[in-house]
Amino acid sequence: MPRLVPLASAIPRSVSVPGYRHFLTPLRKLILDYDPLSASQNGIRAFLRNPLMQLARENPDVEIVVRRLRRGKAAVLRGHYVNGRDKVICVNGLETNEVANKVDILLNSSGAKIKSLKNLTLEAAPGGESARGVWSALHDQAKEGGGYRI
Amino acid sequence: MPPRPPMRAIAPVLARALQTTAPLPPPTSTLPPSTPSAAGPSTLPPLLPSASAVLPSTTPEALRLLKSQSSSSSGLYLLARLHSRTYLLHPRDVLTVPTLKPLSPPGTTLSLTRILEVGSREYAIRSPAADGKTLRKTVGTGEEGGWETETIPPWVAQCELTVLEHTKSPMERLLKKKRRKGYEKTIEHKQGWTRLRVGDIVLGEGVRPETEVGTETEPLA
Numbered sequence: 001m002p003r004l005v006p007l008a009s010a011i012p013r014s015v016s017v018p019g020y021r022h023f024l025t026p027l028r029k030l031i032l033d034y035d036p037l038s039a040s041q042n043g044i045r046a047f048l049r050n051p052l053m054q055l056a057r058e059n060p061d062v063e064i065v066v067r068r069l070r071r072g073k074a075a076v077l078r079g080h081y082v083n084g085r086d087k088v089i090c091v092n093g094l095e096t097n098e099v100a101n102k103v104d105i106l107l108n109s110s111g112a113k114i115k116s117l118k119n120l121t122l123e124a125a126p127g128g129e130s131a132r133g134v135w136s137a138l139h140d141q142a143k144e145g146g147g148y149r150i
Numbered sequence: 151m152p153p154r155p156p157m158r159a160i161a162p163v164l165a166r167a168l169q170t171t172a173p174l175p176p177p178t179s180t181l182p183p184s185t186p187s188a189a190g191p192s193t194l195p196p197l198l199p200s201a202s203a204v205l206p207s208t209t210p211e212a213l214r215l216l217k218s219q220s221s222s223s224s225g226l227y228l229l230a231r232l233h234s235r236t237y238l239l240h241p242r243d244v245l246t247v248p249t250l251k252p253l254s255p256p257g258t259t260l261s262l263t264r265i266l267e268v269g270s271r272e273y274a275i276r277s278p279a280a281d282g283k284t285l286r287k288t289v290g291t292g293e294e295g296g297w298e299t300e301t302i303p304p305w306v307a308q309c310e311l312t313v314l315e316h317t318k319s320p321m322e323r324l325l326k327k328k329r330r331k332g333y334e335k336t337i338e339h340k341q342g343w344t345r346l347r348v349g350d351i352v353l354g355e356g357v358r359p360e361t362e363v364g365t366e367t368e369p370l371a
Contacts, residue, residue, distance in 0.1 A: 019312040019347030020242050023257040026315065108256060110315035110345070117246045117319050117343045125242030125348075131220065131227040131270055 015126040018110075024082060026110040029063040030103070031078040036068060041075045046096040047103075055103065062107070077102055081111025209306060209356035212275050219270040222350040228309055229280060231264040231301075239309070239348045249316055249342035259310045259349070265302040268351065277302045305354040311346040318342050 018024065032052070034044045048066060056064050069075075074092040077099075081087070087109060089102045124130075206212045220226045223241050230237055237245060254260070266280035278285070278297040285297045324337040 017242055017347075019257075019314045020349065023312060025257065104253075108253065108316040110256070110317070112315070112317070114317070114320050117317070117345075118341065120246050122237065122239075123244040123246070125240055128224070128240055128242055131225050131240060133271060 017126060025059070025061045026081050026083070027059075027062050027079050027107055028082055029065060029078075029080040030106060031065045031067060031080070033067045033069050033073070033076045033078070035071065035073055035075065037071065038075075040093045041091075043093075043095045043099050044075045044091050047099045051096065051100055059107065077106060079106035079109070079111070081109070083111045085111045085113065087111065209275070212273065213306065213353050213356045215273045216268070216270045216275065217353055219272065222352050225270050226351040226353070227269055228262075228265050228302075228307060228351055229267040230262045230309070231266060231279075232262070236266065241348055241350050243348040244314070245311065245346045245348060246343050247346065248344070250313075250344045253316055254313050256313050256315050258313045260313065260346070262309045262311065263301075265307055265309065268302055268307040268353070275302065275306065303358070305358055306356055307354065308352045310349040312349060314345040314347055316342065316344050 018026075032044065032048065034048065035041050036045070052064070052066075056062075074090050077089045077091055079087045079089075087106055089106065091099045091102055094102070206215060216226070227238060227240050230239060232245075232247060235247075239245065250260075264279070265277070267274055267276045269275065278300040282297065318340045320340070322339045322341075324339065325334070326337065327334040
């Protein structure tokens, strides 16, 4: 008897619909790794001293972790998202306002893999049928005589 | 929020029956005989029911028809304008548009202010602004009627979009070159996008309220 593998698509599964009637901030944890002695990391050090406190107060649902690195490592921002992915941005050599911009990128993202959205204007509702239904040649009122007649 | 122009008394918004996909009625007569010689006039019922339905004359009646066929989360669609494009939206759809500025944090709800049409499977309420493509041709001929501002008002239908994220597409690298002229350059471009989740389409009573309390959601131009 050959080994029969069940089709994943044959088993009905629930799909989550983020952003519909509820909203969960996609960014779960923000880790800021810095070197206290490196000269190129003045920007992130200045960011950690003041603007970070305000940011943490404004985003209470994001866990913010600050870690000190060993000598010779680059300053990095890591964002961990609810979908299990993470985004890593190096902020070595950036000024404080530039570091703040990178933090905003992490806050505004959903963690989804970057893909071309040029031809993806409208994604239909998961499991949703259109309100008007599917066009049928047999019921086309626009046709002369109102559709096919047998 | 910039002050909106005062709404004029809207001419009765059109409600029309849309008959495209109708369920087939059960056959009431027997099948015709198989031999062509014995076949008389067709005894099959017509495929479509006769279009003799009486259409409502007031907006509340039209809304009642729409509500009888649908709920706020299914069975309804709307046509809405966002900046200069029209979108056909259903609840729970994901709409991707170029980055909406000013950047609002993910989770913000934005309300649709220019709704052109709202409908269910067989009925639709269509505003004069929805026919802009043909009405635009009358501009300058003296027949302008201010149709641009006559969209579906909030006491007829409302819908909100939730900002999911502001993201960017992968880097596109375009090479521009003219041969034998020493002209060559590479243009790098990352398009910014805002992804929005369409919320429920909430139908109102159809009557303009006496005193309206302003909602706190940010209007979307």
